[in-house]
Amino acid sequence: MADINVKIGPLVLKNPVTVASGTYGYGTEFLDFYPPCELGAVFLKGITLKPRAGNKPPRIAETPAGMLNAIGLQNVGLEDFLKIKLPALNNVPGVFIANISGDCVEEFVQIAQALNDAPNLAALEVNVSCPNLQQGGMAFGVSAQATEEITQAVRNVSRLPVIVKLSPNVTNICEIARAAEAGGADAVSLVNTFLGMAIDVEKRRPMLGNFTGGLSGPAIRPIAVRMVWQTSKAVKIPILGMGGIRTARDAIEFFLAGATAISMGTAVFQDPSAPLKIIKGIKKYLAAHKHHSIYEIIGALEA
Amino acid sequence: MKQVLARIIDVNFFESDYVSLTFKSPEIVAEAQPGQFVNIRVSEGPHPILRRPISIFDADEEAVCILFKVVGEGTRLLSEVRKGDYLDVIGPIGHPFKIEPAPALLVAGGAGIAPLHFLGRRLRESGFDVHLIYGVRTRKEAVAAIDLVRVSTRLTIVTEDGSLGERGLATDFINKKTLGDRAVYACGPEPMLAALQTKLAAMGKSAQFSLESRMACGAGACQGCAIATQSGYQRVCADGPVFDSDKILKWSDGA
Ligand SMILES: Cc1cc2nc3c(=O)[nH]c(=O)nc-3n(C[C@H](O)[C@H](O)[C@H](O)COP(=O)(O)OP(=O)(O)OC[C@H]3O[C@@H](n4cnc5c(N)ncnc54)[C@H](O)[C@@H]3O)c2cc1C
Ligand SMILES: Cc1cc2nc3c(=O)[nH]c(=O)nc-3n(C[C@H](O)[C@H](O)[C@H](O)COP(=O)(O)O)c2cc1C
Ligand code: FES
Numbered sequence: 301m302a303d304i305n306v307k308i309g310p311l312v313l314k315n316p317v318t319v320a321s322g323t324y325g326y327g328t329e330f331l332d333f334y335p336p337c338e339l340g341a342v343f344l345k346g347i348t349l350k351p352r353a354g355n356k357p358p359r360i361a362e363t364p365a366g367m368l369n370a371i372g373l374q375n376v377g378l379e380d381f382l383k384i385k386l387p388a389l390n391n392v393p394g395v396f397i398a399n400i401s402g403d404c405v406e407e408f409v410q411i412a413q414a415l416n417d418a419p420n421l422a423a424l425e426v427n428v429s430c431p432n433l434q435q436g437g438m439a440f441g442v443s444a445q446a447t448e449e450i451t452q453a454v455r456n457v458s459r460l461p462v463i464v465k466l467s468p469n470v471t472n473i474c475e476i477a478r479a480a481e482a483g484g485a486d487a488v489s490l491v492n493t494f495l496g497m498a499i500d501v502e503k504r505r506p507m508l509g510n511f512t513g514g515l516s517g518p519a520i521r522p523i524a525v526r527m528v529w530q531t532s533k534a535v536k537i538p539i540l541g542m543g544g545i546r547t548a549r550d551a552i553e554f555f556l557a558g559a560t561a562i563s564m565g566t567a568v569f570q571d572p573s574a575p576l577k578i579i580k581g582i583k584k585y586l587a588a589h590k591h592h593s594i595y596e597i598i599g600a601l602e603a
Numbered sequence: 604m605k606q607v608l609a610r611i612i613d614v615n616f617f618e619s620d621y622v623s624l625t626f627k628s629p630e631i632v633a634e635a636q637p638g639q640f641v642n643i644r645v646s647e648g649p650h651p652i653l654r655r656p657i658s659i660f661d662a663d664e665e666a667v668c669i670l671f672k673v674v675g676e677g678t679r680l681l682s683e684v685r686k687g688d689y690l691d692v693i694g695p696i697g698h699p700f701k702i703e704p705a706p707a708l709l710v711a712g713g714a715g716i717a718p719l720h721f722l723g724r725r726l727r728e729s730g731f732d733v734h735l736i737y738g739v740r741t742r743k744e745a746v747a748a749i750d751l752v753r754v755s756t757r758l759t760i761v762t763e764d765g766s767l768g769e770r771g772l773a774t775d776f777i778n779k780k781t782l783g784d785r786a787v788y789a790c791g792p793e794p795m796l797a798a799l800q801t802k803l804a805a806m807g808k809s810a811q812f813s814l815e816s817r818m819a820c821g822a823g824a825c826q827g828c829a830i831a832t833q834s835g836y837q838r839v840c841a842d843g844p845v846f847d848s849d850k851i852l853k854w855s856d857g858a
Contacts, residue, residue, distance in 0.1 A: 322825065323819075323820065323824065323825060324824055325820075325822070325823060325824030325825070329820070329822045329823045329824035329841075330822060330824065332604040332605065333604075333606055345824075345826075353835060353836060354826060354829060354836055356831075357816065357829050357830060357831070357836075358816070358817050359817075359826070359827045359828075359829055360653075360817040360818065360819050360825075360827040360828070361817070362651055362652070362653050362817075364650060365649040365650040365652060366652060367652060367653060367819060369819065369825070369827060371825065371826045371827060374826040374829065374836060517649070517652050518649035518650075518652065519649075544649075546649060546652075566652055566819075567652070568820075569652065569653055569654065569819050569820050569821075569825070570644060570652050570653065570654065571644065571691070572606060572693070572822070573606060
């Protein structure tokens with residue numbers, strides 16, 4: 301059988317299928333279905349230094365083959381994450397990765413430092429899609445300079461592999477990915493959600509309490525594949541690809557485009573067992589095409 | 604909470620676009636309690652991607668019955684399943700009603716009858732007196748719940764147009780006399796619950812409300828189904844769907 305373990309910087313995953321931050325809670329919510337150690341890795345809900353209340357409801361709107369969300373990063377904050385959420389995973393085998401956000405570089409640094417002592421974390425994912433409050437509230441991730449600065453600052457203090465999660469709401473994804481690489485990222489993950497909006501035409505009101513939200517699900521997949529493909533030409537570090545992956549076929553599209561591993565979010569809502577089905581499907585595809593390793597299809601797009 | 608492929612053993616269509624489905628799932632039945640719901644996959648393909656949350660209307664030894672109103676694409680797809688088909692169901696989900704050792708007043712509006720039907724049955728089985736006030740638009744809508752007499756000791760049907768039972772809104776029939784020392788349980792559209800909340804508060808009472816919210820994960824993971832309560836935003840799927848009426852701060856529709 302083909303070898304499907306992959307390397308994300310120094311981190312070895314037993315398979316390339318992971319679940320995306322914000323869609324799998326703090327790692328315990330889906331325990332009734334299957335043990336998370338069957339997944340390559342679990343990206344935990346994004347955390348901030350202080351707890352966040354989140355956005356005004358409604359926070360969810362379904363859209364064609366996808367959904368908008370405006371959760372507003374509701375989370376328990378660093379302290380309870382360390383005191384309650386991470387210890388709850390102590391007896392849960394699996395590869396867990398923290399996802400961190402902040403209003404300024406200093407906050408990212410403080411969180412990264414505090415997480416150095418967490419025993420059950422395998423890596424850090426740095427979410428640069430959040431607004432930079434010191435720079436007028438524009439997302440860090442739209443600026444190559446800010447992305448490099450944050451990456452470098454986190455890299456300098458963290459003992460963990462650093463994955464930088466890129467925002468797709470940019471003109472040139474390659475430029476931002478190169479900035480993350482220059483800052484010392486071990487890998488980049490993309491895409492986060494696309495900024496969108498939906499309106500209830502009868503009520504003439506926005507569907508979301510926050511007016512706008514992040515679009516995810518199959519609707520964004522072709523854009524995500526394009527961005528992963530472009531990024532793979534721009535950087536040498538591994539890419540974690542995501543955006544609307546629902547089936548093994550979808551996942552293989554991302555591998556061919558250059559992703560070393562993939563993540564699933566919205567599709568897990570439709571079917572919590574979908575990641576396990578995809579792992580099986582990938583093995584089947586590799587066998588059918590007589591490959592010995594998943595690496596034989598990574599970036600194997602033919603011109 | 605389990606994810607099961609459950610075989611449909613019965614389908615019934617009623618007026619006003621109501622449909623009832625009965626599926627076999629001993630796993631879900633074993634844990635099911637009134638107020639809990641199931642989350643159902645409505646399409647094989649990429650759209651609609653989200654499951655639809657539906658309350659447990661009834662459960663016997665091995666089957667679960669749901670009753671829903673077709674209001675959009677998801678419920679329309681769900682109304683197309685037939686006897687013998689398999690349904691991908693996750694459940695039971697959420698905190699159930701806490702059964703108070705007292706006579707009960709159940710207040711249902713429209714499709715909100717579903718969790719109260721199951722509750723009424725369990726209350727009756729435990730020997731409690733159950734007065735059910737069921738508000739619907741017209742006589743046609745009440746047909747879906749024809750067997751409500753079985754789960755209540757006293758049934759007051761209220762129609763907006765007076766075509767059956769009393770005329771008015773369910774909340775018009777909440778007063779000192781109907782309330783007595785009864786424990787109150789309610790489910791229905793937000794305007795009804797908001798009115799009931801105000802009315803009960805004025806009388807120094809509270810109730811257990813089963814709430815609805817748009818959901819994504821239905822498992823407590825995404826924080827998408829939040830409602831504003833006195834203890835901050837809470838998840839309808841994992842912290843609810845049953846909440847104490849005096850804890851609810853704001854209704855999402857601004858009612
Ligand atoms: C815990 C819970 C239990 C429920 N139990 C029942 C039940 O037993 N019987 C029943 O008929 N319905 C029930 N509902 C409501 C049901 O989930 C929605 O009617 C359904 O999801 C609508 O899907 P749709 O695709 O048909 O409509 P859509 O096209 O998605 O929506 C049609 C209309 O319904 C509103 N709506 C959509 N989803 C929800 C939702 N989750 N809650 C409230 N309003 C919504 C939309 O804003 C829109 O106005 C329950 C909801 C929850 C959260
Ligand atoms: C409800 C929800 C919450 C999310 N929360 C976060 C988050 O906290 N941090 C983050 O980096 N990405 C977050 N995301 C983005 C996802 O991790 C993922 O990048 C995106 O949804 C695209 O993948 P998908 O189409 O498979 O869902 C969230 C997505 C959803 C749908
Ligand atoms: S629907 Fe995800 S937390 Fe309730």
